[in-house]
Amino acid sequence: MPVLDGDAEDGHRGSAPGDHPRGDRGGGGLRRNVKAAQVRRELLPDQSQALLRELHLLTREGHLNADALRKLKQVNHLMGLLRPAVEDILARHPSPVLVDAGSGNAYLGFILYELFLKEAAGGTLLSIEGRPELTERAKERAQRLGFTRMEFQTAHLDAATWPERVHLVMALHACDTATDDALVGAIQHGADHVAVVPCCQAEVAAQLKGKRPEVETSLGMLFQHPWHRREFGSHLTNVIRAMTLEAFGYQVTVTELTGWEHSLKNELILGRRVHRENRPARLKLEALLSSFGVQPKLTRVLGVTPATRTSPA
Structure with a gap:
């Protein structure tokens, strides 16, 4: 599950064929190198070049x-988009727990720790990753850096031991149902904030094969062809994810992460918990599942079932 799109070196969270950013497709201006003297202008104010060297994002000469x-x-x-959420939980909780779900080499976790947790009075960042070699590499890196409140667990998300209470869950490019596993962990363990950038999605597209929505048969034309089924299935998957968060009491924002030149897997789903549940939102979700005859892992695990359809008299 590649943490970052196209991160072949890390083996992170795995991109599907054709997922690579447009800037990688032949020598246009979108592929640019930054010389060491200009690197500072690409960084956040409190971001150190030393950490980026440790993460091998900077070359030995200091170039990007x-x-x-x-x-x-x-x-x-x-x-930048997570800053309000992190500042919120640090202000309200003395020792918040942040989870990087499907962390790969934990680039996201290391950068977040340096920017927000390193100087904070409390707070733990837990990275969960299924491949032991990546976990061990990240653990050694944290020890060298003195990031003492970073913790690491080797496990697939659906089999991980989650803390009883978490405050922020983030998942960047967790493939297919791994994003669902991250959302399940967030909902079941009371996360105040959720941020996921889904990667490839295949489960719903497979469920759509050979089906036509009962509510309006013409909608089946949206996914008649395999290419359209894959694209529509991906879109429907993320709609269901956003609606599931709403059903469980989250206020949801869906937006793009960065410009398309950086990643084609670019949809960001942000959730902030404001209620324990939202019954009207759940009913809409159940109706949507019924309309398309799908039930992805997220809704199955959380016990959300398609609405029962009554036959016309």
Whole structure:
């Protein structure tokens, strides 16, 4: 599950074929290298070049190559969008728990820790990753950096041991149902804030195959062809994710993460918990599931079932 789009070096969270940003497709101006003397202007105010060297985002000479710049742009933009959520939980909780779900090499976690937790009085950042070699590498890196409140767990998200209470859950490019697993963890453990950037999605597209919505048969034309089914299934998956968060009491914002030149997997779903549940939103979600005859892992695990359809008299 690649943490960052196209992160082949890290083996992070896995991109599907054709997921690579447009800037990678042949020598246009979108692929640019940044020389060491200009690197500072690409960074956030409190961001250190020392950490970026440790993460191998900077070369030995201190330059940013095109791939590293693209990754950094994604993470740094997400940091800006997460800042209100992190500041909120730090202000309200003495020792908040933040979870990087499907963390890969934990670039996101390390950068967030340096910017927000390193100088904070409390707070723990837990990185959950299924591949032990990545977990061990990140753990050693945290020890070298003195990031003592970073913790690491080797587990797939649906089998992980989650803290009883978490305050922020983030998942950047967790593939297919791994994003659902991150959302389940957030909802079941009372996360105040959620931020996910989904990657490839295949489950709902497979469920749509051979089906036509009962409410209006012409809607089936939206996913008649395999290409359209994949794209429509991806869109429907993320609509269901946003509606599920709303059903469980979250106020949801859906937006883009960065410009398309940085990533084609660019949809950001942000949730802030404001209620324990939202019954009207749940009824709408159940109706949507029934209309398209799908039930992705997220709704199955959380016990949300499609609305029962009554036959016309």
